[in-house]
Amino acid sequence: MSQYNPDALCSACTRVHAHDRNTLTVPARVWRDPAVRQALAAWDFGRASQLIRQRGSLRQEDLSQLTGLSQAFLSMLESGSRRLTNIDKIVEFLAGLGVPAELVPLPLPRPVTNPSLPSDLAAEDLDPVLPWTAARMVTALGAAVGGSAMDRRRFLGVSGVALTAFVHQWGTAEVEPLVRAADGSQLTNDLLDSLQQTTDSLRVMDASTGSGTLAELGDAHLAFLKRLVQHASYGEAAGRRLASIIADTATQTGWFTFDSGNHDGTQAYLLAALRAAKASGDIRLGAGALSYMAIHGYSTGSPRSAVIAASAAREKIRNLDAPALEAMLLTRQARGHAKLGEQDEAVAALDRAAELCARGRSEKDPAWLYWINTGEIHGQSGSCYLDLGEPDKAVVSFTQARKALNPADQRTRGLFLTRAASAHLREGDVDAGCATAHEALDLAEQLQSARLNDHIQSMLAELQPVNHTAYARDLQERAAAVMGTRSRT
Incomplete structure (x- = not known):
């Protein structure tokens, strides 16, 4: 019996309107419906779309919101006058609805000879x-x-x-x-x-x-x-x-x-x-x-x-009793929800991560996860709030993160500092934003991380509205010097 949980994947694929935050989701019961399963197995996406709407009490507008396909196209798809053949669009349609993977046989390639791999492995795909x-x-x-x-x-x-x-x-x-x-x-x-x-x-x-x-x-x-x-x-x-x-x-x-x-x-x-x-x-x-x-x-x-x-x-x-590992995974899940504008889901995941982190590590938590602590949870919370358009909450979380982070984890500290600077600037606090940005540059001079470089560039973009100030000009000049030196090393 498969341990795969379609309800969990369906829940993971919930969508939230960016404007009114009303949650859209395909109910888990839909994936257990024999007619829906048969339509998906046959790649009859018009029939599947119609059945999913009917079984899930959804409108074509709802499916459009979930999948990114226009309502007009969905109407033609369900009537049979159009077909869904582009693989990228098929993936968007299925992933947007949260269709469990085992319900859709994928047209993946069969084993082929691959001359770039060693000869004893060439037949394996x-x-x-x-x-x-x-x-x-x-x-x-x-x-x-x-x-x-x-x-x-x-x-x-x-x-x-x-x-x-x-x-x-x-x-x-x-x-x-x-x-x-x-x-x-x-x-x-x-x-x-x-x-x-x-x-x-x-x-x-x-x-x-x-x-x-x-x-x-x-x-x-x-x-x-x-x-x-x-x-x-x-x-x-x-x-x-x-x-x-x-x-x-x-x-x-x-x-x-x-x-x-x-x-x-x-x-x-x-x-x-x-x-x-x-x-x-x-x-x-x-x-x-x-x-x-x-x-x-x-x-x-x-x-x-x-x-x-x-x-x-x-x-x-879920049955392992590894609170630190689950807390870390929850922060990753929360970041995805936040990028999608799914505020309720992001906040719920962060709250649960904080609860698990407070429990401490268990003997089932892996040794390689030594770095997860309350500082990491606060920092990821700040990143989520920044993506959700709440810089004031982000500033609070990043402040808490700085107090609790492992001092040896310099790159993470640098990443969180760049985001904290962006949060200050979005709040309109130019002084605090520039001061925090200088701290991030202090670390950037010591680290080799393209990811940190990207975050610094994003942070500097936040300065555009205040480039006329002395603080902003000084920061831009220093950043140019630091990044120029790093590009030559």
């Missing part, structure tokens, strides 16, 4: 609906680490229904044990300890100095781990542990890649991490990979994907 074998995990790693730009482009735009396919398979697919009895050297516990320590060291370096110099190191470490999977000898217990180190490293390298500005290359690492997490048997690692998919989503214009990824991860760990 990256399709999530195929069995999640150890060989396909290695293929996914190859596409991330050693594959061509074309391999990585296969992961671009993995959102909406395509993302839910990966998430669903992670939660339900069977996986074969990672075992290799061969002439290669036997994996020892000491070696595995050392490999995990390398990943842990990269994580700590990232928090203190930024990811600008770490993406290549992560790639090299991941390439070595991939060679061990292919050539070393190990039993099932060692294989699971090796898979867990791969999942952790691939997630971190995906994050390094994203933070260094290469947004297009990020998803290949994270989807490979999801496969490795499955092989490891540790659902917490899969949840970690999904949390970074959520960041990628709300940072690159796909906030609905952030909600889908974070809420699916929460559903999978």
